[in-house]
Amino acid sequence: MSSARQTPLYATHLKYGGKIVEFGGWLLPVQYSGILEEHRAVREKAGLFDVSHMGEVAVKGADALAYLQRLVTNDVSLIADGQIQYTPMCYHDGGTVDDLLIYRRAADDYLLVINAANIDKDWAWMVENRGAFDVQLTNLSDETAEMALQGPLAQTILNQLSDKPLDALRYYWFWDGLTVAGKPVMVSRTGYTGEDGFEIYCRPADAAFLWDKIIETGKPLGLLPVALGCRDTLRFEASLPLYGHELSAGISPLEAGLSRFVKIEKNGDFNGREVLAVQQLSGTKRKLAGFVVTGRGIARGDYPVMYEGRQIGIVTTGSYSPTLEKNIGNALVESEFAKVGQHFDIEIRGKNVPAEVIPRPFYKRKG
Amino acid sequence: MNIPKELRYSKDHEWVKSEGKLATVGITDFAQSQLGDVVFVEVPVVGAAVVAGKAFSVVESVKAVSDIYAPVSGVVVKVNDALTDTPEFINQEAYGQGWIAVIEMSDPAELDKLMGSEEYAKIAAEGGH
Numbered sequence A: 001m002s003s004a005r006q007t008p009l010y011a012t013h014l015k016y017g018g019k020i021v022e023f024g025g026w027l028l029p030v031q032y033s034g035i036l037e038e039h040r041a042v043r044e045k046a047g048l049f050d051v052s053h054m055g056e057v058a059v060k061g062a063d064a065l066a067y068l069q070r071l072v073t074n075d076v077s078l079i080a081d082g083q084i085q086y087t088p089m090c091y092h093d094g095g096t097v098d099d100l101l102i103y104r105r106a107a108d109d110y111l112l113v114i115n116a117a118n119i120d121k122d123w124a125w126m127v128e129n130r131g132a133f134d135v136q137l138t139n140l141s142d143e144t145a146e147m148a149l150q151g152p153l154a155q156t157i158l159n160q161l162s163d164k165p166l167d168a169l170r171y172y173w174f175w176d177g178l179t180v181a182g183k184p185v186m187v188s189r190t191g192y193t194g195e196d197g198f199e200i201y202c203r204p205a206d207a208a209f210l211w212d213k214i215i216e217t218g219k220p221l222g223l224l225p226v227a228l229g230c231r232d233t234l235r236f237e238a239s240l241p242l243y244g245h246e247l248s249a250g251i252s253p254l255e256a257g258l259s260r261f262v263k264i265e266k267n268g269d270f271n272g273r274e275v276l277a278v279q280q281l282s283g284t285k286r287k288l289a290g291f292v293v294t295g296r297g298i299a300r301g302d303y304p305v306m307y308e309g310r311q312i313g314i315v316t317t318g319s320y321s322p323t324l325e326k327n328i329g330n331a332l333v334e335s336e337f338a339k340v341g342q343h344f345d346i347e348i349r350g351k352n353v354p355a356e357v358i359p360r361p362f363y364k365r366k367g
Numbered sequence B: 001m002n003i004p005k006e007l008r009y010s011k012d013h014e015w016v017k018s019e020g021k022l023a024t025v026g027i028t029d030f031a032q033s034q035l036g037d038v039v040f041v042e043v044p045v046v047g048a049a050v051v052a053g054k055a056f057s058v059v060e061s062v063k064a065v066s067d068i069y070a071p072v073s074g075v076v077v078k079v080n081d082a083l084t085d086t087p088e089f090i091n092q093e094a095y096g097q098g099w100i101a102v103i104e105m106s107d108p109a110e111l112d113k114l115m116g117s118e119e120y121a122k123i124a125a126e127g128g129h
Helices: A010-015 A035-044 A064-071 A116-128 A154-159 A204-221 A228-237 A273-282 B029-035 B108-113 B117-125
Strands: A019-023 A026-031 A046-050 A055-060 A084-090 A096-106 A109-114 A136-139 A145-150 A174-180 A183-188 A197-202 A223-225 A286-293 A304-307 A310-321 A326-334 A343-348 A351-358 B014-019 B022-027 B038-042 B055-061 B065-069 B074-079 B101-105
Touching (some): A010 A026, A010 A204, A026 A035, A026 A228, A035 A046, A035 A223, A055 A064, A096 A116, A145 A204, A154 A197, A154 A204, A174 A204, A204 A223, A228 A310, A286 A310, A286 A343, B014 B108, B022 B029, B101 B108
Parallel strands (some): A046 A223
Antiparallel strands (some): A019 A026, A046 A145, A055 A109, A055 A136, A096 A109, A145 A197, A286 A326, A343 A351, B038 B055, B055 B065
């Protein structure tokens, strides 16, 4: 795949011994020292991820809020300047275009952070939906580098480098115009691991310098460079959806159990509202269920879910869970099979292996 | 990269240690390093007939499911049950406690088709292809 792109930290990944793979059109490390060790570092100490592949789109203009309200399912009017909201973005049929974060800089100025593999598709969809709204859309994906510092020690580490202590930065809020190691950055208290932590947006030219500084500062405390492999196991344990697995054009946010991010009653119409309103009222035919494999085997994405010889669903993500030390998964199943305690089988290499529905999230941090 | 001289190797990155008709098999140090942390092993069943070059076991790392191919043909006479609870033996000791099975060979001449350590070292150095 010669078309795969490098992030501003590509040379840094090689320097730190990252094992490079292609992901969503980008060349990124899947691991440095090992997925299990990196996973543990984020749960117990801290880890630093390169997430520069993520896309960023600025939405500005007098109609910015009205436009976003049309585009996404959550109620964007609920957030204040400096606050962040997670939301699905749907097609008219209720299927999901992408899931994203909306950063509100001002009433007429927002930054959307979207999935790397969906940048072109999302951009086309946003432009198509602009209609008569008075908004300017700017794709900033190439001008922005991003890293995620995650784990219980993230704040201790970042405080040593930032010009302002981050203790007062609340979950799902962000600060712009501060410096880390003397470089201008925007920092949000967000992440995709189920731990406390920050996402740091910077100029691509400063990314390698900042990476080295953060690693240098955190290393004595147990900070490790960490990569895509553990990003997936961490987000999966915390039951955070991954587009292309728990969400897709064929899966609505209500089927994926994300009803609290779908505000049917908000002011004004939005894409997918009609279909989602019906799904909310009469329930969805399929539901996402978390399960533990009680037999021997690891469930993987796309494995069939079976009950009395009939396929009742499909695994969306399945893995060994390093924190729980069990083989667990998510499956999209016929709704009657999604209740906690329900038994079904996962078909693993032609054999039915028993599994049981358990509560999600699988992992929740203490405190 | 650890590639013991006394073993024979397949192009699919399995090793074989033979004593008479018995062949102990596992995956190489190179293979385990490529897979990363092994979290699950499906060992074959004792008594199963296996064919050289055909899948006879499965090793799963956190991210990947990999078929393991029998390097020689025959019947499985012993399996490493310790891998059920301690799959990480494959990472820690690929040529020792990480062994997968013992095959009673139906045709020991198949060993001649496998590689010596020097030839296999070249394949590993080229990234496994």
